[in-house]
Amino acid sequence: MIKTEDIINIASYFTIIAHTPGRLRVRVNPKIKSESENISIEDIESLPKKIDGIKKIKINKIIASVTITYDANVFKPQVWEDLINKQNLEEITQIINNLAKEVM
Template sequence: MIKTEDIVNIAKYFTIIAHTPGRLRVRVSPKIKEEKGNITIEDIESLPQKIKGIESIKIKKIIASVTIIYDPETFAPKLWEDLVQNQNLEEITKIINNLAKEVA
């Protein structure tokens, strides 16, 4: 299971390729493989079922990119940029925790 801290931690391996409100595409550093923990690709792909406002996540392993489709009314585009730049993390953590869905 992925935690909010895990999301914040793996975001440091992302670099924004393209970003328009509602769609974020990031490049993933190969250094993510060195990350300690039990986060799987399936954990990341399941985030839309766990966090309101994230509609879909597509991972392309061959080109090391991730595309996130999100509701810009729920997640302001600046929050995504702050997350990738490792800024404003306390506010981002609060927002993610408030939007976490109850998972049975």
């Protein structure tokens, strides 16, 4: 089961390729494989079922990218920018916890 801390940690492996309100595409650092004991691809792909506002997550292993489709009214675009840049993490943790559909 994925936790908020895991989301913040995993985000540290991402760099933004493209971002428009409602759609974020990130490059994934190959070093993320070191996290495989803590989080799986299935955990990441299941986030839309667990957190309101995340509509879809598409993982492309071949080009090492992740595309996240989200509701820009629920997750302001700046929240994603801050998450990737490790800024305002306490606020982001509160937002994620408030939007969690189940105990994570």
